[in-house]
Amino acid sequence: MKIISSIHEMQVEAEHIRLSGKRIGVVPTMGYLHRGHTSLIEMARKQSDVVVTTIFVNPTQFGPGEDFDRYPRDLDRDRVLAEDAGTDYLFTPSTAEMYPAGFATFVTVEGVSEILEGKFRPTHFRGVTTVVMKLLLITKPHIAVFGQKDAQQAFILRKMVRELNVDTEIIVAPIVREHDGLALSSRNVYLSQDERRRATSLYQSLQLASARIQSGDRSVDSLRKEIMNLLKAAQPLQVDYVAFVDPTSFREVDLVAPPQVLALLAVRFGATRLIDNMLISVP
Ligand code: PAF
Numbered sequence: 001m002k003i004i005s006s007i008h009e010m011q012v013e014a015e016h017i018r019l020s021g022k023r024i025g026v027v028p029t030m031g032y033l034h035r036g037h038t039s040l041i042e043m044a045r046k047q048s049d050v051v052v053t054t055i056f057v058n059p060t061q062f063g064p065g066e067d068f069d070r071y072p073r074d075l076d077r078d079r080v081l082a083e084d085a086g087t088d089y090l091f092t093p094s095t096a097e098m099y100p101a102g103f104a105t106f107v108t109v110e111g112v113s114e115i116l117e118g119k120f121r122p123t124h125f126r127g128v129t130t131v132v133m134k135l136l137l138i139t140k141p142h143i144a145v146f147g148q149k150d151a152q153q154a155f156i157l158r159k160m161v162r163e164l165n166v167d168t169e170i171i172v173a174p175i176v177r178e179h180d181g182l183a184l185s186s187r188n189v190y191l192s193q194d195e196r197r198r199a200t201s202l203y204q205s206l207q208l209a210s211a212r213i214q215s216g217d218r219s220v221d222s223l224r225k226e227i228m229n230l231l232k233a234a235q236p237l238q239v240d241y242v243a244f245v246d247p248t249s250f251r252e253v254d255l256v257a258p259p260q261v262l263a264l265l266a267v268r269f270g271a272t273r274l275i276d277n278m279l280i281s282v283p
Contacts, residue, residue, distance in 0.1 A: 001083040003090045014140040022049035026141035031055040032072040036176040036184035038085035040145045043173045045086035052139045053087040061127030107133045109156045112250050145171045151277045183276045195269040201234035206278035209263045218255050220244045240266035258282040
């Protein structure tokens with residue numbers, strides 16, 4: 001595995017790979033890799049000839065007072081995990097090179113960036129779309145792999161790539177969960193033992209929603225009430241949202257309808273904000 005931190009060097013290398021006729025797959029990450037990330041790298045490995053994993057804790061997607069400074073970082077461990085999962089190039093740019101003084105160009109997907117996560121983190125998606133567009137232009141991939149755990153992010157990135165005619169296919173890989181259902185996230189390390197135990201209520205809520213929908217409940221009001229009861233029993237600091245959207249438009253619905261609905265949650269336990277989601281078939 002080759003490690004590159006210069007943007008120019010990565011662009012030259014990517015151009016050579018493209019000219020040799022090989023398919024490039026990129027996996028953008030913020031590091032502190034876990035099995036969720038390595039599953040994305042493995043998926044890129046299967047669908048491309050050369051895998052580029054990027055590690056960059058992107059300051060523009062963190063709002064004031066969020067966890068940018070304390071976001072977990074461990075490049076030595078990441079190097080081993082990335083290589084073992086099948087990475088050929090590890091791209092680790094510096095903040096100074098990604099965002100030189102005076103940087104003022106941003107990519108925004110309007111509308112869908114302002115709801116749900118965007119309501120609680122107003123500048124978050126603008127930071128994500130800007131950095132991902134930069135990473136796509138630097139690594140020139142045929143495919144880019146992201147996780148379903150960040151469902152709204154994946155929807156927004158697909159929309160961005162389609163609307164700006166970027167020649168990269170966005171692939172979305174399934175959520176990887178712990179044995180008790182907690183979705184893997186780099187932020188899980190912030191949870192105390194007690195919060196970690198109570199955090200299983202997110203997956204239990206999604207399972208409850210799925211079971212109720214299978215038995216005929218169609219009303220989002222009634223589904224939300226049941227979920228709120230389950231979540232409140234786990235004593236979260238705050239439930240930011242419990243939402244049901246049409247997965248093709250990301251519009252919130254009042255009644256769930258076939259063929260599918262996407263249930264999404266954001267819940268705070270202490271200082272840690274967790275998100276999760278489930279794509280539910282509607283009979
Ligand atoms: O999903 C993430 O880890 C980040 O939002 C991403 C896509 C790497 C952009 O910084």
